[in-house]
Amino acid sequence: MPTGETHSGSNPLANPVIIASARKIREFEGVHLRTTDRVPQKKGTGLEWQEYSFNKLTGQGITETQQNENFQQISGQLLTLEPDMSQIVIKMTDRTKRRMAQVALMQMGGLAGNAMARKQDEDYLALFSGFSTTSSPGTGNPVSFGHIAAAVTNSTSNVTEPSQGDEVFAVLHGRQIKDIQDEVLAGVGTYTIPEGLTAETFRKGFKGTVAGANLFEDGLINVDSTPDANGAVHTRKAVVSVTALELRSAGFRDELFGGGADVDVLTNEYGFVERTSAGTQVWAYRIFSDATAPTS
Structure with missing residues (x-):
């Protein structure tokens, strides 16, 4: 006859295993919906989205007695993009749904949509490596106000084609933004900090605008082994986001698989392309800089 006290370990096989809570791994939403020139590709317009841009003409002075036969040819360039399709497929058996804890099952709904959104933003970020390097700090160097300001100026006052008051965005990894924050706070502990940008940054961190560029943090920007990260400063018109098929x-x-299963499919078709001026990069600038994990 067993003797002694009864505790939770006395009957381990009788203890149920219950999932009390569940969650989805957090991830950045991405920023391309807020920073690009979004255009649809209409049905019946072929495989490629196309935009034609006309070159500038030049006026000239003449005299009253002059016969002007300096005919100027109207010409231009074609920008083309063939959107690519993306898809995710999930098959789940009925038995899985019957056995899984409801708190876990409820959290699975947004996983596929999150994956599609993440891929779309990553495709947008992939353009950054091909942007102009005029204002790029370079590997191992921190990004500063000067780099952002130079990129903004090179866009708004571009000698080939100015951006004409278009919105400008600085899309950076959080570690790059930390370098700008450190620049703003460089005087803390050295001299008295008056109320204003520095004091606000000290309390809440840096956010808002830099040299007229709206600052966005995108944690989906890849940090390589150096470690460096590829951010960018560009105008809205600099990146065209073409949508051929909204997320469907x-x-x-499938009754023949595993005693019955549901198959869910998400599909979309889109593409990103840099808009240039007669083949010259004018409004998009790479910010390739140090992205070492901050320690202080």
């Missing part, structure tokens, strides 16, 4: 969901039943 579909589903069907």
